[in-house]
Amino acid sequence: MSIKNICCIGAGYVGGPTMSVIALKCPDIKVTVVDLNEKRIAAWNDEDVSNLPIYEPGLAEVVQEARGRNLFFSTEVDKAIDEAELIFISVNTPTKTYGVGKGMAADLKYIELCARQIARVATTDKIVVEKSTLPVRTAEALQNILHNTGKGVRFDILSNPEFLAEGTAVQDLLNADRVLIGGENTLGGQKATEALANIYSNWIPEERILRTSVWSSELSKLTANAFLAQRVSSINAMSELCEVTGADVQEVARAIGTDSRIGPKFLKASVGFGGSCFQKDILNLVYIAKSYGLNEVADYWEQVIIMNDHQKRRFAEKIVKTLFNTVSGKKITLLGWAFKKDTNDTRESAAIYVADYLLSEQAEIVIYDPKVSQEQILADLDYLNTRSEAENRALVTVVNNPMEACDNAHAIAIMTEWDEFVNYDWKQIYNQMQKPAFIFDGRAIFVPSEMENIGFEMYTIGLAYSKNI
Ligand SMILES: NC(=O)C1=CN([C@@H]2O[C@H](COP(=O)(O)OP(=O)(O)OC[C@H]3O[C@@H](n4cnc5c(N)ncnc54)[C@H](O)[C@@H]3O)[C@@H](O)[C@H]2O)C=CC1
């Protein structure tokens, strides 16, 4: 079966880049990405590709090449569903904020709405692909909705989770470690699996296209994120131990990472992991385990989140303690707001929580991030509901110029590892700061001795440097 028409519901951080790369690599397939959010679709259609709603290195070039040829962005959801043979569901699955499972379970209302819309609109057979990250056995619920339309339309449901990381999405999609397809072990299920595999085989080597059951595929996605986040929490736990014992977490990471069983990646101590998925997906995993009565399994994974919350808090506490136990009225500059470099995404960014803590201590916060707008930063702080919007605006200043951000500051905290931060004129910044001039390097981007030679008082995460403050 050769697919000629694809639709993707959800033009977000996954739907947009994923479909752009499919369209790039499969010029004979028409790919339509639809979303209810008109502003987002207008931005995807903006003639100037520097205005796309998502910043990802290399994405603008891909969109430029495929858009209007076989890649389309639209708000006409019904039409795109009706025309497509294969439909990706790539909508958001946030943590529930109400009712049963509040604060833990994944909110599947957007997924269900998509299923109901597909059921209502479809007049021809469809392959429906779960691209969103979903609790194991969600396909069962989709099946129930889709198979009871009474219209005689055949639906095959596949799970095809996405493993891209933001900031490297295009490269991750072009050179995926693997593509995972979960399908039913029936003739129909196998045919659907091969139809999707055929699309990927346009650029992904056959041995990297893994086929599993639907349940294994759904659970593998949650498991992958849990393992990745666990590595970050593990190295962050060691970072605290390093600081009190005189060890250096970067040396420890290098030493253990050379063991081929451990591997060198994802061992960078930080101010805590952020992003829209790690926390959400682990909470979801914990909730699923609890709902089956597996309390030890749930507690085991919950510790990854507890450690991460601790890491964010202890970084903020370190700032207050070092600044002579008070930051009230002091100017503290945060460099970076995105949850990692090379993205404009701020969801669950550690910077939000550190800023919130410092604001509660009455600090004056000045923020600079190369890709995040003032509007977004203030919205992130307002969303926490810790204080009034007016108070946030009175204490927070967002600037477009890093030198201005650091001017007259008592301390600078590195929240995101943007490459440009290392190359600033740090001598000049030092001269413009209050003394002693403190730097809290939450990403270990500096060589501490170089900064100390300029005159800075340095704190580097995970480092018991001789003069570490
Ligand atoms: N952000 C990431 O790096 C990754 C995310 N994922 C998963 O992919 C899914 C999507 O994540 P993101 O793209 O980050 O979310 P997002 O929030 O950026 O995008 C989701 C889009 O779906 C749209 N939408 C919601 N309901 C809709 C409906 N009924 N009809 C049409 N459009 C609708 C929203 O307007 C929004 O634009 C989530 O399940 C997430 O866990 C998986 C891998 C990576």
Ligand SMILES: O=C(O)[C@H]1O[C@H](OP(=O)(O)OP(=O)(O)OC[C@H]2O[C@@H](n3ccc(=O)[nH]c3=O)[C@H](O)[C@@H]2O)[C@H](O)[C@@H](O)[C@@H]1O
């Ligand atoms: O499901 C998802 O949403 C995605 O979640 C992560 O991708 P992402 O969150 O975009 O970015 P990561 O590179 O994983 O970083 C997550 C957070 O961990 C932090 N991190 C990462 C690695 C590390 O060594 N140390 C560290 O602190 C990053 O700074 C960032 O805040 C996974 O890496 C992707 O495979 C997955 O598809």
